[in-house]
Amino acid sequence: MGLRDTLFGRHQVKGPAPDRLFAITTAYVTLQAEHGVVPAGKAAIVFQALQTSEFEATLRDMEEVVKATGGDSATSVATQDDSYGYRWMVLSNPPGAPSIEDLAVGINAVSGSIETAGHGERLLCAVFAFVDAQKHPIYFIYNYKRGYWYPFVPQPGAQQERNTERELQLKAQMAEELPIEPELERWFPLWGIPI
DSSP, X not given: OOHHHHHHTOOOOOOOOGGGGGGHHHHHHHHHHHHXXXXXXXXXXXXXXXXXXXXXXXHXXXXXXXXXXXXXTTOEEEEEEOTTSEEEEEEEOOTTOOOHHHHHHHHHHHHHHHHHTTOGGGEEEEEEEEEOTTOOEEEEEEETTTTEEEEEOBOTTSSSOBOHHHHHHHHHHHTTTSOXXXXXXXXXXXXXXXX
16 A cells, blocks of 8 residues: 555455465365365356357357366366356366366366456356265355355255254364355355256
């Protein structure tokens, strides 16, 4: 902040640290080894797409980048739009070969391309899929606007109910590994996750 900014009361708002996304690449080891929660081999980045040729060209370029970066691991890419007008770019590892590192690199490449194209405000979140010992889904969601992670655990067999007790348990278990969103009211549920 410069002297002029101090005198006139202006300040720059710092965005979240970009390296926080990569915290998942070490946190999953603890999840797997100590808590029996294993990677499902899928992740997605969610953003609000623009109906412009420039934005669509950026998306096509992103898909090519992800395919190139995931070439050795055979990571595949698919996109779909949801009923709220958000686009999901889904990255999948081959069956039986989950790689959180490859998924995080791919997600970061996509978010970096969107930000470089000047559309960073369109980024909503990244979602990484896991399963517990009973094969129930557990998601870790990274909120781009806040720079924090939070767990989302849909209640097995229920429609649009979440297991908040399990979410709070995961928060306590992973607080040392991940920058967890401190405000619980910002732990937004994502129903109908396509991963």
